[in-house]
Structures are given as structure tokens and as C-alpha cells.
Amino acid sequence: MNTTDNWLVHDHRKYEAALREVELAAGAGQWEEAERLFREFVEDFKLHMRIEDEVLYPMFRESVAESGEDIDSLTEDHNDIARLLHDLAYVLKHREYEHFEDSLAPLYRMMLDHDAYEEEVFSRFGERSLLARRDEAVARLNRMQPSDNRREWSF
Ligand SMILES: [Fe+2]
Ligand SMILES: [Fe+2]
Known part of the structure; x- marks a missing residue:
């Protein structure tokens, strides 16, 4: 297992657990707590997606010709996840709690599928691309600016 895998797998398990915490709080009727946990999770998770969208995915495209389709x-998964996150944020904001489970379930499933797929893709291409360009990856991460975020968030 390499460093990229460790970072990736660690973050993925953390976000999956965080989303479960949101669900547990909601299931116990603690809506304020559910919303607080959701916001905490999502702020962190937005950054995770940005790092992938703006640094890691482009670097895979550049270094591994056959990585394009993956x-x-x-x-595409990120676009779907972003849509589902918007749905859930809407439900919480407008206290439409009867729709909560219907919004969370597809998001959670999508996250699990995406995370597993991403871990598989990264470990398939990781060793010979990203690690060889680790300094560049770090430099690109350091250059990321809030204003460059291409993804639009309404919350
Ligand atoms: Fe991802
Ligand atoms: Fe990821």
C-alpha cells in the first residue's frame, strides 16, 4: 500500500463514518445536531473533492494515457454526489424531515460505490504516476485558490 492509498482510504472511511453520524442523529430526532454534523462533514468533503478534481485527476490524465475513461x-460520480449533497442540504435547511432518509440513502450508496471505485483506480495507476511526481502534486495543492473552485455550491 502506498501513501496515496493511505490518505485516500483514511479520508474515505472518515467521510463514510461522518455521514452515518448524521443519519444516527437524524434517526434520534436530533435535527440540529444532524445539521451541524452535516455542515462539518460537507466543508471537509468539499475540499476532498476539490483536491481530486483540480490536482489528482488532472495529474492522472497527464501521466497515464489509459486513465481517461476512469x-x-x-x-461524473462527483457531479452526482454534488447533486445529492445539494438535495440533502435542502431537506435539512427546510426541515423537510420526511424526505431525509430518501435523500441520504442514495448519497450514502453513491459515496460507498465511488470510494471503492476510486481506491481501485488510484491503486491501479498510483504507483507509477502520482508518487513519481509527489513534489509537483504538493506544489499544485499549495497553489489551489478558493476562487478557482469550479464547482458551484449553494450552501
Ligand atoms: Fe472522489
Ligand atoms: Fe476520494
Whole structure:
């Protein structure tokens, strides 16, 4: 297992657990707590997606010619996840709690599928691309600016 895998797998398990915490709080009727946990999770998770969208995915595209289709699919997943996050944020904001489970379930499933797929893709291409360019990856991460975020968030 390499460093990229460790970072990726660690973050993925953390976000999956965080989303479960949101669900548990909601299930116990603690809506304020559910909303607080959701916001905490989502702020962190937005950054995770940005790092992938703006640094890691482009670097895979550049270094591994055959990664294109997989990176396209992973990017599509991010678009779907962003849509589902918007749905859930809407439900919480407008206290439409009767729709909560219907919004959370597809998001959680999508996250699990995406995370597993991404871990598989990264470990398939990771060793010979990203690690060889680790300094550049770090430099690109450091250059990321809030204003460059291409993804639009309404919350
Ligand atoms: Fe991702
Ligand atoms: Fe990820």
C-alpha cells in the first residue's frame, strides 16, 4: 500500500463514518445536531473533492494515457454526489424531515460505490504516476485558490 492509498482510504472511511453520524442523529430526532454534523462533514468533503478534481485527476490524465475513461467516470460520480449533497442540504435547511432518509440513502450508496471505485483506480495507476511526481502534486495543492473552485455550491 502506498501513501496515496493511505490518505485516500483514511479520508474515505472518515467521510463514510461522518455521514452515518448524521443519519444516527437524524434517526434520534436530533435535527440540529444532524445539521451541524452535516455542515462539518460537507466543508471537509468539499475540499476532498476539490483536491481530486483540480490536482489528482488532472495529474492522472497527464501521466497515464489509459486513465481517461476512469477519470471521466469518477468526475461524473462527483457531479452526482454534488447533486445529492445539494438535495440533502435542502431537506435539512427546510426541515423537510420526511424526505431525509430518501435523500441520504442514495448519497450514502453513491459515496460507498465511488470510494471503492476510486481506491481501485488510484491503486491501479498510483504507483507509477502520482508518487513519481509527489513534489509537483504538493506544489499544485499549495497553489489551489478558493476562487478557482469550479464547482458551484449553494450552501
Ligand atoms: Fe472522489
Ligand atoms: Fe476520494
